[in-house]
Amino acid sequence: MQETKVAVIGLGKAGLPLAAVIADSGFEVIGIDLDPKKCEKINSGINPIPEEIGLDELVEEHGGKNLKAYPDYEKARDCQAYIIIVPLYIDETNNPDFSILESACRNVGRLIKKGDLISVETTLPPLTMEKLVKKWIEEESGMKLGEFYLAYSPERIMTGYSISRLREFPKIVGGVDEESGKRGFEFYKKFVPNLNLVSNARTAEFIKVIEGCYRDVNVALANELYKIAEELGIDFYEAREFANHEYCHIHLPSTGVGGHCIPVYPWFLIKEMEKREKFEHARLLRTARELNDEMIHYWAARIISECLNIKKPLSDVKICIKGISFRDGVKELYHSRNLALAEYLKAKGLNVFVYDELFSKEEIEDLGFNYDEPEKADVVFHSYDLRIERKD
Ligand SMILES: NC(=O)c1ccc[n+]([C@@H]2O[C@H](COP(=O)([O-])OP(=O)(O)OC[C@H]3O[C@@H](n4cnc5c(N)ncnc54)[C@H](O)[C@@H]3O)[C@@H](O)[C@H]2O)c1
Missing domain, CATH: 3.40.50.720 (NAD(P)-binding Rossmann-like Domain)
Incomplete structure (x- = not known):
């Protein structure tokens, strides 16, 4: 011992x-x-x-x-x-x-x-x-x-x-x-x-925070490039596969960045620079934060546009958000953008329910959502692989 x-x-x-x-x-x-x-x-x-x-x-x-x-x-x-x-x-x-x-x-x-x-x-x-x-x-x-x-x-x-x-x-x-x-x-x-x-301690503190900042900014970049690729009719994932090499590490797009860590750490630097009135020092960090948080609006628009193809009044179209954790396989909702997306669609008056393998029916109902199997939906949004499935 x-x-x-x-x-x-x-x-x-x-x-x-x-x-x-x-x-x-x-x-x-x-x-x-x-x-x-x-x-x-x-x-x-x-x-x-x-x-x-x-x-x-x-x-x-x-x-x-x-x-x-x-x-x-x-x-x-x-x-x-x-x-x-x-x-x-x-x-x-x-x-x-x-x-x-x-x-x-x-x-x-x-x-x-x-x-x-x-x-x-x-x-x-x-x-x-x-x-x-x-x-x-x-x-x-x-x-x-x-x-x-x-x-x-x-x-x-x-x-x-x-x-x-x-x-x-x-x-x-x-x-x-x-x-x-x-x-x-x-x-x-x-x-x-x-x-x-x-x-010293301040260097060690900084090392940990900037790792998170790097990830947040790079996810924001991936999200932005994903939107541009979609607009231009290009398969982002194919492009990413061939673009990435030793000096290019384009991350994966998402509904945003969740959990206790990455969406939090950039604020440590942004707020400190604000206190010192050095706003321009943390401009990219702030933009990346905003871009990632706004991804739920992009996905909501894509989901709604899929719903409009269904021959029912929009408010009757059943939408399933499949996956509400911030990350696949982790039962954690802190700053989950998938949960935020479900909340956003619900607040718009749409007929949304939630399904997540890691959460029971009761747990989902306690969050204020209806629970059902994805098979019951007209449109399913697969949060972790960003796939919209329409059942006509
Ligand atoms: N979880 C991760 O993946 C991860 C990764 C890297 C760094 N961290 C760091 O670790 C920190 C803790 O994260 P976590 O995921 O373990 O959190 P957590 O919420 O899982 O656990 C925190 C624990 O601390 C206990 N606690 C709260 N206040 C206390 C107090 N005053 N005295 C004693 N115990 C107290 C709680 O009861 C709880 O068990 C994070 O803030 C982060 O800085 C976490």
Whole structure:
């Protein structure tokens, strides 16, 4: 067993796989999560995120043994390393809402002792570590940075494949000061095979955010090129296949970009530049965000134009949106553009119902939609492969 006892704060889709992998590397791990039922399950060896490949086995092997979960922060008092991986959302104005992160950091600040290491893995707007996290921990602990160490190492998993990503994907770490960077590196090196130390925490924060920005902008480009190809009578997918090569990576078109990550991260930079009145620095990021969000209007128009070919009054044409998750195979509705498309058509007074293999009839009805089999529809929109099927 490794000497360092590790606390992982937040046992969600990102935190639990991380805690399990650390436990599997021979550490004693204390997981803290506000959800007592989730903690109970983990302690009984039951994986609360069954869709995560390889996690069942790890939770069964370590849960309740060298991975123990509690809703009470006090249980993590004798740890030497604290990893914080709680969510950070944006509010209605697209500004980051730091309340959950602040609460987790202040709780950890009350536990730490001289020499402890705190690492945050939540994706953050650059400079959050040095401006906010450091202040919260210092205020609660009564210590100054240098008495404790503060590093940032963004989580770079992909839901569903977290275990393999944690074991194989390059990880980065940066310190709020030089010594914190070194300590962070030494700590992660014990269980991360492919680790890189970068100059500082703000660089590490930026690296994670710009990965998301790259994806968002490139999806916006794919969406724009898709619309142009359709207009010109060109098969976009054929064109894309032959256009892509070593230096050209045209992404896939979609109904927009959903989930907790990619549609959120560009706002971290857009809003920071707005605060500094450097509006022109983030023009492309903002345009890409708008373009992706507006894709539901494009698809709504295409669906309606298909409905107009059916010999029934428009309001009687049954439309099925098949697939409402933000991504195929992931049961997650946060910022789902497929759900937004269904809502948009419904608000237009159209006869829409929803079908999704991952959701029960009750779950779909709780979202305010009718549920039925796609076979019952006149027009089916297959959200994930952007196919409109008309049944005359
Ligand atoms: N899920 C991903 O694919 C992914 C990928 C990369 C990075 N991340 C990062 O990880 C962060 C967390 O994402 P997630 O998908 O695990 O979220 P999640 O919603 O699945 O889980 C969050 C967990 O944190 C717990 N929690 C909330 N407030 C808490 C508090 N104050 N103290 C302790 N526990 C608390 C919740 O009960 C929940 O179990 C994201 O904000 C993102 O920055 C996630």
